[in-house]
Amino acid sequence: MSMDKFGLLMVCVASSIGLATAQTKKVTGQVISAEDNQPVIGAAIVVKGTTIGTITDFDGKFSLDVPNDAKSVMVSYVGLKGREIPITAVMNIKLESDSHALDEVVVTAMGISREKKSLGYAIQEVGSEELTKAGQINVTGALSGKVAGVQVNQFGGSVGASSRISVRGNSSLAADQQPLIVLDGVPIANDTQRSGDNTYNGVDYGSGLNDINPEDIESMTVLKGGSAALYGMRAGNGVILITTKSGKKGSGVKVSYDGNFTIDRISTVPKLQNSYGQGNNGDEWHWKHNAPDLSYQEYAEKYGFNWVDGTNGINDFYDESWGPRLDAGLNLVQYDSNGQKAPWVSRPNNIKDFFQTGYSMNHTISLSANSEKSTTRASISYRDQKGTVPNTDQKRYSAQLNSFFKLNNYISYDMSASYTRTQSDNLVAQGYGGNNPINSLFAWSGRQINMKTLKENWDQKDANGNYTYYNWNPNYHMNPYFNVNENTNSYQRDRIFGKTSLYYQPFEFLKFEGRAGVDYYNSQSFERHYIDRSDWTKGGFTQINTKNTELNLDFIASFNKTFGDFNITAMAGANYRDLSWEDAEIGATALTIPGVYTIANKDGAAYNLMDHSHRRSNSVYGNASIGWRNQLYVDLSARNDWDSTIKDAFFYPSASASWIVTESLPALKGDGSYLSFWKLRAGWAEIGGATSPYRNRAYYYAATDAFNGVAQIYKSTVYPNPDLKPESIKTWELGTEFGFLHDRLHFDLAYYHKTTTDQILNVRIPYSSGYSSLLINAGKIENKGIELQVRGDILESKDGLNWSSTLNFSKDRSKVVELYPGLKEYGMGWTWGIATQAIKGEKWGELVGPGFDRVDEADVKNGLATADQIGAVKVNSNGLLRSKSAQRIGNVTPDFMMNWRHDFNIKNWGFGFLLDLRIGGDIWSQTMAHSYTAGVANVTAENGIRERDIVGGVDVLKNERVVMQDASGKWVTNTIKTDAYSWFKADVSEYYVFDGSYLKLREAYISYNFPKELIAKTRYISNASVSLIGTNLWLMWVHSSNTMRLDPETGGVSSDSRGIGFEQAAVPSSRSFGLKLNLTF
Secondary structure (H helix, E strand, O other), rough: OOOHHHHOOOOOHHHHHHHHHHHHEEEEEEEEEEEOOEOOOOOOEEOOOOEEEEEEOOOOOEEEEEOOOOOOOEEEEEEEEEEEEOOEEEEEEEEOEOOHHHEEEEOOOOOOEEHHHHOOOOOOEEEEEHHHOOOOOOOOHHHOOOOOOOOEEEOOOOOOOOEEEOOOOOOOOOOOOOOOEEEEOOEOOOEEOOOOOOEEEEEEEEHHHHHHHHHHHEEEEEEHHHHHHHHHOOOOOOOEEEEEOOOOOOEEEEEEEEEEEEEEEOOOOOEEEEOOOOOOOOOOHHHHHOOOOOHHHHHHHHHHHHHOOOOOOOOOOOOOEOEEHHHHOOOEOOOOOOOOOOOOOOOHHHHHHHOOEEEEEEEEEEEEEEOOOOEEEEEEEEEEEEEEOOOOEEEEEEEEEEEEEEOOOOEEEEEEEEEEEEEEEEOOEOOOOOOOHHHHHHOOOOOOHHHHHHHHHHHOOOOOOOOOOOOOOOOOOOOOOOOOOHOEEEEEEEEEEEEEEEEEEEOOOEEEEEEEEEEEEEEEEEEEEEEOOOOOOOOOEEEEEEEEEEEEEEEEEEEEEEOOEEEEEEEEEEEEEEEEEEEEEEEEEEOOOOOOOOOHHHOOOOEEEEEEEEEEEEEEOOOEEEOOOOOOEEEEEEEEEEEEEOOOOOOEEEEEEEEEEHHHOOHOOOOOOEEEEEEEOOOOOOOOEOOOOOOOOEEEOOOOEOOOEEOOOOEEOOOOOOOOOEEEEEEEEEEEEEEOOOOOEEEEEEEEEEEEEEEEEEEOOOOOHHOOEEEEEEEHHHHHHEEEEEEEEEEEOOOOOOEEEEEEEEEEEEEEEOOOEEOEEEEEEEEOOOOEEEOOOOOOOOEEEEEEEEEHHHHHHOOOOOOOHHOOOEEOOOOOEEEEEEEEEEEOOEEEEEEEEEEEEEEEEEEEEEEEEEOOOEEEEHHHHHHHOOEEEEEHHHHHHOOOOOOEEEEOOOOOOOOOOOOOOOEEEOOOEEEHHHHHHHHHHHHEEEEEEEEEEEEEEEEEEEEEHHHHHHOOOOOOEEEEEEEEEEEEEEOOOOOOOOOOOOOOOOHHHHOOOOEEEEOOOEEEEEEEEEEEE
């Protein structure tokens, strides 16, 4: 090339550069948060109408070349309100907080962040503030009442009690129907630790989910139906994604303290009578009928009650309250009167006197650091509870670390790790076990008991140093204070979680991730039985050691690119899972020397049990989403699972679509003053419910003890099925979202339909086969339901009152379509002769047991009754209830659930509360059954029914029509007189079923944020707030059938599906109120 031509070329190039430079101009600026005046890192700055843009740096600053004709830039950041700002040479921009903006991007399956508007399925997220605002000490309590379609059953009010979570109703016959828990992208165990038989008694050691400190959680996202499809055979019961705090918010180095302390008192005490004390036949009716010539004092001493030694006196061995009237001027010898007569008086508060004031506290100190290439958050926490039951406790020590590092423009990695130790010196026993003190308080009890003397003398010893077992009844019960101090259940659990991901991003649109996660726990429980009157008459102990390790390895490739009007987001990955579980139990069923808990001190054979399981799985999965002009989206996903518990591989596809109508038809939206957002969505998916290991082959097991010193091995009595399959769930849903008044009012309505087939059933087979039952795939259950979420910013004012409200409503209707040919019902849970069953053609969870004998169509056909009498309750010739076996006496499924949250703010003050409503869901109560029989319940003595003759349907059982047979055998209105004692001794299980409806004030708070200008004077504190908090504050309403006003959320002796619909001598739930303090340095 000649020098002339080269020079000409340089001139042209220089001219073009000058022209280009002349067409743009440079602007600079900074973006800060209006809330704390801190720089906003990573805020997007885009020239309106173009793709020209940049993001802010570590100091919130930016520099951008913009076209000369550009008028404005769009500034946005997740969690802050976006703004359109006119272009100037120097731009200082403040962004206001926007709680709704947090909903724009949500965490979905496999930890992928997606725009919420693009999703074709229902998803609901609960943020950290909502979880912790009221100071809940555990995760399950914090989640309760905050998500539509999610029911959290708290199993009693004892320290460390477990919970059961169900998503969109019950659709399986399996015991475990809890959702999969995924922590920072890695599945973890949420198994409940419980000993006992899941029928009558045991000790509840809590839910694994509660190992996580609520203060370490950034958000919880509930995936329902098709939204969980990428988890394949583990997604059948829904998925809960937990994202922990990572330090990405804010900038620089911050130290925070989050603490709360609450006082805990039992919130409800069952309605017990205070008119009659311990004994038998001691009321006025029996006095008038048996010995009217005696004074009441003489009759009471001779026939009602008189203490000698708890065995040889007048009814002093009775653990019932059918004795003489209290507060009637009587003087009787009692267990604590040293053989002398003492006033026979009521003690209405003796139950309250047993329970103590407990406390709960949670202290968390965290350090977060954020730089241009790394973020880190580290925290340590201490949680401590002293129970309302004396000498019960639980402590948790936790440490958590979450870090992200960007090594260069292509490689980055993150890691999170946590350790939790849970420790209890004693947790109260539950159910009908002799070491559960609740049985001798609420059910079998004398209403004159002086709790003060029981407390003062529980450790009384004789001259030889042996316990005297001082108690009001030495035959059936132990002193409740002896139980909680000597018959103790200690627990220790160590849990380690670790996750790390290595990212390689060769292009802006393509990223590769290698992810490894491990979840490990090791628990040990030690149950000591010095002695109790029913189960451990010679003492004993049990030590249980459990280990669980789950390893998950994933490789994921992600793609996100825009092609003209289309945006394509895709991912593909593979997973390897390895899960091992071990259990070892050792103990003695009798002791040579009381209180020495070693195998060397056993009396008789030792108890020994060892068990384990090991499973592996491989999976591949993928997802693709196509969006067109930010208004139409189609989403497809698929997963294939190979699992060691089943023979075949299983494929799980899903598809969804969504259309943002207001983007396609902007005329509908206008300026947003009326309709600001409208979206339609639909989705379909097939997901699975996995089986447990060792169900498809024959295995041998070791017996718990030897025979003549020889070990015993036995084969499972369940015939294995080599062709066993996981449950199959096919689900589809339709939904729509509306936003009105610039999205100040937002509705999200979903209708879903779920069909579960290939239920894993254990059906009986002839014993001639050598087995008792066979595992098969059969059965079909349908669930249909609606979910409604309503969010409203009712009042908005920068300097005045702000009022926001959120309502969640859900209704699930289940139906057992079919079981197995010839099988009409299938048992799921059982206690005290009452079963929860799946019955063909009925809703899931029918309560079946002895019921009232009622007038039916056969009586009408035979001319013994009229059609309008159908359903009337029959009594016998003595006027007492007639019982009929195997009756449907209730259903455990709620009709609907609703919760309504309100938050108010004015300047630095905040106030809010959460109401929780459940309608329906029947419960059979052991407390009610036994306290009726024992004459302890208030209903057994109200309205003077022990003083006179009574008539069923008139004086008792007033809510039912009661009929008797006349001389011709026809059923007519009952007029037969009887007495209260005989009436309540006629035991019919249906009598003890109540409607579990309730309305609760679940949470409330009053908060104050200290002014910035005030705390700035401290030089060390950047943010500070203090709150008055309360949880489970008021059981506002229960159904009239709940005659004892029991908390419907208390449970039985199983923490899974087998415990639903049962209440068994449960510790009352606690009402908590206290203070919460947040400081940032």
